[in-house]
Amino acid sequence: MRWLEQGGFPAPPVQRVPVGIGYTTALFRRSPDDLRPKISCALDQFTPGADGQGLVAVAVYAIEGDLWQVVGVAYGRDPKKATVKDLRAVCAGLPEIFRRATAGEQVGEAEGYFYTDSRRRRIADLDRFPAGLVDIGDAVATYNPVHGIGMASVLNQASLLADSLAGRSGDFLRMREAVVDEAWAVGAGR
Numbered sequence: 001m002r003w004l005e006q007g008g009f010p011a012p013p014v015q016r017v018p019v020g021i022g023y024t025t026a027l028f029r030r031s032p033d034d035l036r037p038k039i040s041c042a043l044d045q046f047t048p049g050a051d052g053q054g055l056v057a058v059a060v061y062a063i064e065g066d067l068w069q070v071v072g073v074a075y076g077r078d079p080k081k082a083t084v085k086d087l088r089a090v091c092a093g094l095p096e097i098f099r100r101a102t103a104g105e106q107v108g109e110a111e112g113y114f115y116t117d118s119r120r121r122r123i124a125d126l127d128r129f130p131a132g133l134v135d136i137g138d139a140v141a142t143y144n145p146v147h148g149i150g151m152a153s154v155l156n157q158a159s160l161l162a163d164s165l166a167g168r169s170g171d172f173l174r175m176r177e178a179v180v181d182e183a184w185a186v187g188a189g190r
Helices: 002-006 084-092 096-103 150-165 172-187
Strands: 014-029 041-045 054-063 067-075 106-121
Touching: 014 084, 014 096, 041 096, 054 084, 054 096, 067 084, 067 096, 084 096, 084 106, 106 172, 150 172
Parallel strands: none
Antiparallel strands: 014 067, 014 106, 041 054, 054 067
């Protein structure tokens, strides 16, 4: 939001909730037997260790191009990504669909991401804001990706904006804040 300050407007206050979650995504070729898999998406969850760190979940998805996308998610302070070898080792102890998904040829490199914190910006509380500018989605709030509510929140916000622009509803900012409040209550924390 530096561009607001550069334009002479105040930056919104930011509320942060530490998350510290890393996730690694890798792609694998599906075998000829899995071109039409009976299960196209699966999730297995784990309980982190006593220190709150460790693997939380592994998900597999049958995606276009006859590929499996495998995502490993872990809490912890170390943003180092897991390797394909790590994903295969974890999946070896899971139900068959996970073993099948990681058995094929690796496609490309594994990609790792680290999510430091959930953030909420209260632009609606500012005294001054550029006329005609509307904020939605990640400009308003980001959420712990484990909860899977970020896309739902932005879709709800976009729907409210469409209704407001079409004259079918009232104060967009007030209604948008209610939608964000609800999602924030669920998804801001660990």
